Amino acid sequence: MNPTNDANEAGAIPPTISGDEFIEQFEERLRSAGLVEMLQVDLSATHHGVVSLDLLKVLDKANLRKGLAAHALQLLLQLADEFGTSLEVIPRNIGGPLSDEVLDAWYRRHGFESEASVDPPQPMRRAPRSPTET
Numbered sequence: 032m033n034p035t036n037d038a039n040e041a042g043a044i045p046p047t048i049s050g051d052e053f054i055e056q057f058e059e060r061l062r063s064a065g066l067v068e069m070l071q072v073d074l075s076a077t078h079h080g081v082v083s084l085d086l087l088k089v090l091d092k093a094n095l096r097k098g099l100a101a102h103a104l105q106l107l108l109q110l111a112d113e114f115g116t117s118l119e120v121i122p123r124n125i126g127g128p129l130s131d132e133v134l135d136a137w138y139r140r141h142g143f144e145s146e147a148s149v150d151p152p153q154p155m156r157r158a159p160r161s162p163t164e165t
Contacts, residue, residue: 046116046159050076053116060106069094070103077119082111083154084120088127095128104141112160118143119154 046053054074061067073086087103089095111118120143122134129137135145135155143155 046080047114048116050080050082050116053082053110053114056114057107057110060110061103064102064106066099066103066106069099072103072107074107079117081117081119081156084118086125087120088125108141108157108160111157115159117159118157121152121154123152 048056054076057072057074058067061070061072069090071086071088071090072084075083075085077083084107087100089097089099107118110116120138122131122138124131124134131152138155141157142160143157145155146153
């Protein structure tokens, strides 16, 4: 079995909510945390119950390096674990201060995995974790 496959492709229990419901739940958690006005977070529901993190961006340069993106990512990871949802991301610089390599390392520190580097970049994946794994 390939460790980067999402949990559903690996035969695990499917997510307990749809991708669209997951996105709604996440948006509510961002609002509750007061992060909606400071970040742009774009998610999309993909195949087999996987949710793709398409964009995570701090909107105001004055808020850079304050942990806002990390906080949003932690909310996303907690929700994914809670509902058994696999996540994917393609780390790429879209005009921000971090290089693709730095973004790749940042997502790896948060549990995302990928195959060897290829061009074009392939999605990094994170399967949901049980409470004992987090």
